[in-house]
Each structure stands twice: as C-alpha cells, then as structure tokens.
Amino acid sequence: MKSIDYLNWSLLVFHELDSTYESSKQLDTLLESFATSFVDNKTDFKRVYSSNKALIGVVLNSDENLEELVKFVRKTNPKIPIIVLTEKDSSTIPLQVLNSINLVMNIFEDSIPFLTGQLEIEFEKYIKSIKPIFFGELMDYTQKFKYPWHTPGHAGGLMFMTNPIGKMMLDFYGENTLRADLSISVPELGSLLDDEGPVKDAENNSARVFSADKTYYILNGTSSVNQVIWKGRVTKDNLAFVDRNCHKSLNYGMVITEAIPMYMIPRRNSLGIIGPVKLNEFTKEYIDTMIAENSKLTAEQKKQKIKMSALTNSTYDGLCYNVNKIKETLNNNVENLHFDEAWYAYAKFHPIYKNHYAMTESDNFIEHPPIFASHSTHKLLGAFSQASMLHVKDGTKDKVDFVVFDEAYLMYGSTSPQYSMIASLDVSTAMMDFSGKELMDETILNAIHFRKRIAQLNKEYASFNQWFFSLWQPEKVSYNGVLTNFEDVPDKYLLENQNCWTLDSSNNWHGFNDIEKDYVMLDPIKLTLKCPGLNIDGNYEEIGIPASI
Numbered sequence: 001m002k003s004i005d006y007l008n009w010s011l012l013v014f015h016e017l018d019s020t021y022e023s024s025k026q027l028d029t030l031l032e033s034f035a036t037s038f039v040d041n042k043t044d045f046k047r048v049y050s051s052n053k054a055l056i057g058v059v060l061n062s063d064e065n066l067e068e069l070v071k072f073v074r075k076t077n078p079k080i081p082i083i084v085l086t087e088k089d090s091s092t093i094p095l096q097v098l099n100s101i102n103l104v105m106n107i108f109e110d111s112i113p114f115l116t117g118q119l120e121i122e123f124e125k126y127i128k129s130i131k132p133i134f135f136g137e138l139m140d141y142t143q144k145f146k147y148p149w150h151t152p153g154h155a156g157g158l159m160f161m162t163n164p165i166g167k168m169m170l171d172f173y174g175e176n177t178l179r180a181d182l183s184i185s186v187p188e189l190g191s192l193l194d195d196e197g198p199v200k201d202a203e204n205n206s207a208r209v210f211s212a213d214k215t216y217y218i219l220n221g222t223s224s225v226n227q228v229i230w231k232g233r234v235t236k237d238n239l240a241f242v243d244r245n246c247h248k249s250l251n252y253g254m255v256i257t258e259a260i261p262m263y264m265i266p267r268r269n270s271l272g273i274i275g276p277v278k279l280n281e282f283t284k285e286y287i288d289t290m291i292a293e294n295s296k297l298t299a300e301q302k303k304q305k306i307k308m309s310a311l312t313n314s315t316y317d318g319l320c321y322n323v324n325k326i327k328e329t330l331n332n333n334v335e336n337l338h339f340d341e342a343w344y345a346y347a348k349f350h351p352i353y354k355n356h357y358a359m360t361e362s363d364n365f366i367e368h369p370p371i372f373a374s375h376s377t378h379k380l381l382g383a384f385s386q387a388s389m390l391h392v393k394d395g396t397k398d399k400v401d402f403v404v405f406d407e408a409y410l411m412y413g414s415t416s417p418q419y420s421m422i423a424s425l426d427v428s429t430a431m432m433d434f435s436g437k438e439l440m441d442e443t444i445l446n447a448i449h450f451r452k453r454i455a456q457l458n459k460e461y462a463s464f465n466q467w468f469f470s471l472w473q474p475e476k477v478s479y480n481g482v483l484t485n486f487e488d489v490p491d492k493y494l495l496e497n498q499n500c501w502t503l504d505s506s507n508n509w510h511g512f513n514d515i516e517k518d519y520v521m522l523d524p525i526k527l528t529l530k531c532p533g534l535n536i537d538g539n540y541e542e543i544g545i546p547a548s549i
C-alpha cells in the first residue's frame with residue numbers, strides 16, 4: 001500500500017441504514033485499515049463525491065439506489081474503483097451495473113484479510129492507471145529517499161536545514177517540493193534535452209492529447225517557444241509575414257533570425273477592439289503584390305516565398321480563427337504557419353472550438369505547410385509559471401527537418417532543467433486528457449451565466465433610464481433558426497452550437513462590417529466588458545464613463 005499511503009486519499013462508503021447490524025459490524029472491521037467517509041443517503045453521497053477529488057474508491061452497499069449511483073460516478077470518472085457490497089448473490093445485480101463496476105464483495109463469504117487484500121489491489125491498480133507518466137516516476141523516485149549526490153546543491157532540501165533562513169524556506173515550500181527538485185543527473189527520469197526516458201514518453205503523450213505530430217516541453221515560457229519555432233525554421237533575409245499586434249517575443253524572433261518582417265494590419269472597430277486580420281491577406285494575389293511593392297526588398301529577395309507567417313490565436317479579446325479556412329486560402333503560398341495560442345491551450349478539449357485552433361484535425365484533407373502552435377500551459381491550464389509547450393503538425397508535403405529543429409530547441413534550453421516544471425506539464429496534459437471536456441463545459445457555462453446576467457442587468461437598469469455595463473457579445477443569437485435575445489437562449493444551446501459565437505456581417509454586434517463568412521468566432525470564455533459612452537457605430541452617447549475612470 002506504499003504508493004497510496006503517502007497520498008492520504010480516502011474511501012467513500014455508501015451504507016444504507018436498513019442493512020442488518022451484523023453487516024455493519026463486519027463492514028467496520030473490513031474498512032478499519034482505510035481512511036473512510038461514511039454516508040447513508042444519496043444526496044450526501046453526491047455532495048461528498050463531487051467535492052472530494054482525493055478518493056481512492058467508492059464502496060456501495062445499496063439495493064435500490066445502486067444503478068443511479070454507479071451511473072453518477074462513472075459519468076465523471078471512468079476509472080475509480082467501484083466496489084459493491086452485498087449479502088446476496090451477485091446474480092441479483094443488473095448487468096448494466098456489473099459492466100461498470102470493479103468488484104462485487106459478499107462480506108460474509110470470505111475472510112477480512114482476503115477482502116482487504118482485494119480492495120488494496122483495486123486501489124493500487126487505480127492509482128497506477130491515473131498516475132501521469134513523468135510525474136508518477138518523479139513521485140516514485142522521491143519515495144525512495146535517496147541521498148542526492150548531484151545538483152541542485154541544496155541536496156533535496158538538506159542544505160536549508162543548516163540555517164534559520166533556509167529553514168524558513170524549507171517550512172514554507174514543504175519537503176516534497178525540495179526533494180522533487182532534481183536535475184538532469186537522475187537517469188531513471190530521462191532527459192529533456194536528450195529526449196529520452198519518461199520525459200520523452202510524457203512529451204509523446206502530450207502530442208497525442210493535443211493532436212500534434214510532435215510536442216516539445218519548454219521551460220522558459222512561450223517567449224522561448226516562439227523563438228525556438230522561428231530559429232528552427234527561419235534564417236537571415238527570409239521573408240516573414242506577421243500579425244502586427246503579435247507578442248513581443250515574435251519581434252525578438254525576427255531580430256534573432258534576421259528575417260525581413262512584413263506586417264498584417266488587423267482591423268479595429270470603433271470601440272478600439274482589435275479584430276481579425278483580413279482573410280484576403282492570405283491569398284496568393286495579396287502576398288505577391290505585397291512583396292512586389294515592397295521597396296525595401298532587393299530583386300533577389302522578391303523572388304522568395306514567405307518563409308513564416310504568424311498569427312495570434314485567440315486574440316486578447318477572444319477572437320479565434322477558422323484554421324481550415326486559412327489553410328484553404330493560403331493554398332501553400334507560405335512555407336510555415338505559426339499560431340501563437342498562448343492563451344488558448346484548452347481549445348482542443350471542447351467541440352465548440354472545432355476547426356478554430358492550430359492543431360485541428362481537418363475533416364477533409366486540406367493541403368498545408370508545417371504548422372506550429374505555442375501554448376502557455378501555465379496561463380490557462382494547470383502548470384507552473386514558465387512551463388509551456390511547442391506543438392508541431394507536419395506539412396502534408398513539406399516536412400520539418402527535425403535534426404535542424406532540435407538544434408534550435410537545444411539553443412534555448414538550460415542544461416539544468418527544473419524537473420517539477422516538466423512534471424507540471426505532464427500533469428496538465430493528463431488532467432485535460434482525463435476530464436478536459438467536463439472542465440471546459442463547466443468553464444463555458446460559468447461564462448454563459450455571467451454573460452446572460454450582465455445582459456439582463458443592462459436591460460433592467462435601462463428600464464429605469466440608468467446605465468450598466470454590457471458585454472461585447474451578440475445581442476441576438478439564431479436559436480433554432482429564430483433570432484432570439486442572447487439571455488433567452490438555453491445554456492445548453494449556447495454551449496453546443498458554434499454558430500451562436502461565429503461573427504457574421506448580417507448580425508453586426510461586433511462592429512466589423514466586412515467580416516468574412518465562417519472565418520472567426522468569439523471565444524465564450526473571453527469576456528470583454530464595455531462601459532457606456534460610445535456605441536458600436538463609433539458615436540458618443542448621452543452619458544458615458546471616460547476610460548481613465
């Protein structure tokens with residue numbers, strides 16, 4: 001039970017009151033060796049189950065509620081052990097239940113030590129099945145209590161015990177943080193820079209989960225991810241075509257590669273919100289003309305194709321591009337496509353974002369150059385600060401030379417990586433793999449509730465001739481074909497229908513008159529609050545709040 005002991009997890013036991021005294025006593029004896037929470041009604045069961053994510057298993061001793069509770073647990077956790085206790089024979093249990101549980105126990109049939117052993121095996125199997133690849137190895141290694149004879153020099157925290165100031169740090173961070181602060185010298189854990197062992201397995205798992213062909217963990221933020229991508233694919237005097245409002249790290253990417261920048265100019269609406277780049281800027285005609293008319297380029301340089309094109313996806317106001325539409329328009333007239341998705345690593349995990357993220361799987365096979373995505377895993381998923389990922393989807397014809405690309409990666413990596421940061425990337429991946437859809441459902445629903453409430457309040461205040469904030473969002477949405485007030489559309493419909501969020505010129509709440517069809521959607525979870533004073537046409541209203549206030 002070693003691997004479970006240190007997790008301190010508990011067992012949730014549902015025990016219906018009408019069981020005999022004898023079975024309760026037997027049950028108590030059986031469960032003595034585990035930390036347990038007992039509940040005797042299904043309301044409590046659901047409450048405790050939903051609020052406690054540190055459960056090692058669920059024990060159900062019930063007849064009439066059995067099916068409902070099993071369904072309830074399995075909806076959120078396909079793996080947690082469900083053990084059904086019965087005094088009867090198991091043939092009375094419905095087949096549907098039997099298919100979704102791990103064990104049926106008759107507590108009068110076998111000895112307590114035998115039954116305890118059975119439970120322990122189920123619990124260990126469960127922990128093993130959910131342990132992330134690298135983080136799991138790191139925990140196991142730390143549990144071996146080895147003296148470290150390598151860097152970092154604090155030797156698993158021992159150094160901090162030698163001095164009151166160090167002790168302060170040790171007490172604050174806790175021993176595990178410091179004992180897990182290992183470095184490159186532990187062969188069991190593999191190597192980030194040499195790309196081997198559990199680190200490599202974890203990166204491959206992230207590639208699978210995020211639909212990339214290859215994924216790199218980068219421990220110096222997306223600022224470095226962006227530069228690695230550029231350094232790996234672009235060189236002196238190559239032509240670059242970049243969203244002018246890109247992050248500064250892309251500018252450094254161009255400085256360091258000595259690329260020649262040309263900028264796409266995003267639209268702006270009358271509220272000052274930065275909109276999407278025009279789709280026609282990706283056409284061959286536009287790009288050819290732009291190069292031909294650029295007086296700074298030599299005749300030789302004008303013969304080149306665009307080496308790299310970069311876009312921010314989603315924008316800071318939550319506009320997300322239809323990536324398939326861009327692939328189709330580009331029609332291979334740039335050699336590499338880069339989407340800076342620093343604030344958008346979650347898109348893969350909810351169908352509302354279908355086709356609107358870099359690593360999207362095309363429904364129909366559209367030709368495309370190598371595509372790169374930068375994710376600040378630490379920004380909107382659960383990783384330590386600076387922990388980021390670089391994802392690559394290889395071109396349909398043009399392939400990435402990974403020997404060269406790996407060199408660019410090495411150029412930006414420390415030879416003493418922080419292993420806990422790697423673990424946090426591995427954990428983020430495993431969490432999203434396990435319940436990404438569920439987490440996103442909850443997040444998007446929260447945002448929808450907030451959006452509806454603000455829309456309602458705005459109308460209530462308006463009925464008293466008073467102002468209230470509003471959100472930059474559709475006032476009306478096509479609900480089953482009928483334009484309906486946003487706040488009156490059912491949550492579930494808004495959660496499941498991308499077209500509610502797609503910008504369209506016929507329903508111009510957004511202020512971009514010339515928006516292309518099916519090109520851009522508003523991310524439901526990016527909320528832009530508007531103050532009164534300026535309407536969407538750019539005219540001043542009667543009353544307003546100056547921006548400085």
Ligand SMILES: *Cc1c(COP(=O)(O)O)cnc(C)c1O
Pocket residue numbers: 220221222223224226246247249312340341342343376386388
């Ligand atoms: C934050 C950000 C980055 C840089 O990411 P860090 O992880 O902070 O280095 C790059 N691009 C965009 C669009 C960002 O918002």
